[in-house]
Amino acid sequence: xxxxxxxxxxxxxxxxxxxxxxxxxxxxxxxxxxxxxxxxxxxxxxxxxxxxxxxxxxxxxxxxxxxxxxxxxxxxxxxxxxxxxxxxxxxxxxxxxxxxxxxxxxxxxxxxxxxxxxxxxxxxxxxxxxxxxxxxxxxxxxxxxxxxxxxxxxxxxxxxxxxxxxxxxxxxxxxxxxxxxxxxxxxxxxxxxxxxxxxxxxxxxxxxxxxxxxxxxxxxxxxxxxxxxxxxxxxxxxxxxxxxxxxxxxxxxxxxxxxxxxxxxxxxxxxxxxxxxxxxxxxxxxxxxxxxxxxxxxxxxxxxxxxxxxxxxxxx
Numbered sequence: 001x002x003x004x005x006x007x008x009x010x011x012x013x014x015x016x017x018x019x020x021x022x023x024x025x026x027x028x029x030x031x032x033x034x035x036x037x038x039x040x041x042x043x044x045x046x047x048x049x050x051x052x053x054x055x056x057x058x059x060x061x062x063x064x065x066x067x068x069x070x071x072x073x074x075x076x077x078x079x080x081x082x083x084x085x086x087x088x089x090x091x092x093x094x095x096x097x098x099x100x101x102x103x104x105x106x107x108x109x110x111x112x113x114x115x116x117x118x119x120x121x122x123x124x125x126x127x128x129x130x131x132x133x134x135x136x137x138x139x140x141x142x143x144x145x146x147x148x149x150x151x152x153x154x155x156x157x158x159x160x161x162x163x164x165x166x167x168x169x170x171x172x173x174x175x176x177x178x179x180x181x182x183x184x185x186x187x188x189x190x191x192x193x194x195x196x197x198x199x200x201x202x203x204x205x206x207x208x209x210x211x212x213x214x215x216x217x218x219x220x221x222x223x224x225x226x227x228x229x230x231x232x233x234x235x236x237x238x239x240x241x242x243x244x245x246x247x248x249x250x251x252x253x254x255x256x257x258x259x260x261x262x263x264x265x266x267x268x269x270x271x272x273x274x275x276x277x278x279x280x281x282x283x284x285x286x287x288x289x290x291x292x293x294x295x296x297x298x299x300x301x302x303x304x305x306x307x308x309x310x311x312x313x314x315x316x
Contacts, residue, residue: 006034007070009158009189010055015064017050024050026213027064032158032191032206037184039200040193041297042210048193049086051210052162056083069158079108082156084148086163086193092136096146097122099135103150114153121149125179141172148179159183161192165199177203197293209297216304227299228291230263232272235285244279248272257284 010032017025025047032038040048053059055066057073068077090099100121101114109117122131127145135143144164152159161180165173180203184190194200200207200221207224209217217224234245235258242259246252248271251262261272269288276283 008032008067009034009069010191011065011067012051012055013065013067015051015054015061015066017047017054017059017061023213025054025061028210028213028215029064030208030215030218032189034189035187036189036191036205037180037203038191038206038208039204040191040208040210041195041197041200041293042193043195046195046210047213048210049162052160052191052193056081056160077158079154080157082107082151082154082159084151084159084161084164086166090135090143090147090150093134095132095134096127096138097131099146100150100153104153107154107156109154117153118149121153122146125149141168141175144168144172145176145179148176152183157188159188159190159192161190163194164192165194165196173199197297201293207293209300211301211304214304216300221293224293224296225291226296228293228296229299230268230291231289232261232263232269233285233287233289234259234261234272234276234283236276236281236283238279238281240279241276241281244275244281245272248275 008031012031013029015025015028016023028047028051040052042048050059054061055068055073057068066073069080091102094102097115097118100118101111104114104117105111119128119131122128125145127142127149130138130142130146135146138146148161148164151161164176164180168176177199180190180192184203192199192203204221206220207217208215209224217227229250234241237257242252242254245259245261248263248267249261250264253260263269263272273286276286
């Protein structure tokens with residue numbers, strides 16, 4: 001649950017980063033509040049991993065400021081952060097429990113306590129029977145769950161997950177989502193990057209969208225979904241249906257008695273229903289579609305590219 005009385009766990013302020021003269025991150029600013037689950041979203045190459053690594057102090061920004069627990073990333077955050085990198089890094093020749101214990105020790109736990117903790121965590125997440133198996137013998141889904149357990153074994157306050165669902169089949173994606181949800185229910189703060197919008201829809205309180213190294217949206221899930229086209233499907237045999245629906249539609253497609261509608265920005269499904277009832281249309285089916293974060297992202301990206309083209313035109 002979001003704690004609005006505490007300072008942000010992570011505060012990224014006007015951060016820029018380039019590699020070999022090519023901008024990877026351009027003046028990004030956002031905050032992660034205590035207790036939030038934040039989805040850090042965008043296509044591959046948008047700047048997500050670079051930003052997360054700067055947030056941990058693994059690489060330095062060219063300009064701007066990053067505060068982790070109120071200070072620059074560094075020793076003050078030792079043991080308070082758990083990190084699941086995009087490139088999985090557990091030693092493949094050691095057992096699952098030893099891999100988890102090793103990461104826990106790096107985060108300040110004693111070896112004896114780390115092994116006990118590893119056994120407890122494996123049992124809690126249904127992997128008690130793989131603890132003494134070598135990581136190289138595990139399936140990709142199991143190995144990824146073990147790596148996530150390694151990131152949280154020392155019970156960090158803040159968990160940073162970089163593309164945690166990448167390469168997993170739907171069943172293991174669901175299992176990993178359940179783990180993330182359970183961690184959040186214990187009051188921990190989480191930010192995870194992904195280019196698959198459906199994970200964020202199911203998990204997140206807040207969304208930060210990146211495109212070409214720039215932030216194009218920062219807000220709640222409901223606010224993000226409001227940018228998606230609103231779609232509606234109606235089935236009616238009424239001859240006057242098209243005349244009634246057309247003034248409400250940005251796009252209107254007819255297939256027999258079925259009308260697929262993309263509503264105008266200032267119109268809602270209730271307006272269509274009200275006008276249909278007023279015109280005495282015979283409604284066999286009236287079905288609004290749930291907006292998707294993927295469509296919202298596409299719309300936001302398109303709008304941002306349009307702004308850039310308009311700016312180029314003004315400068316030329």
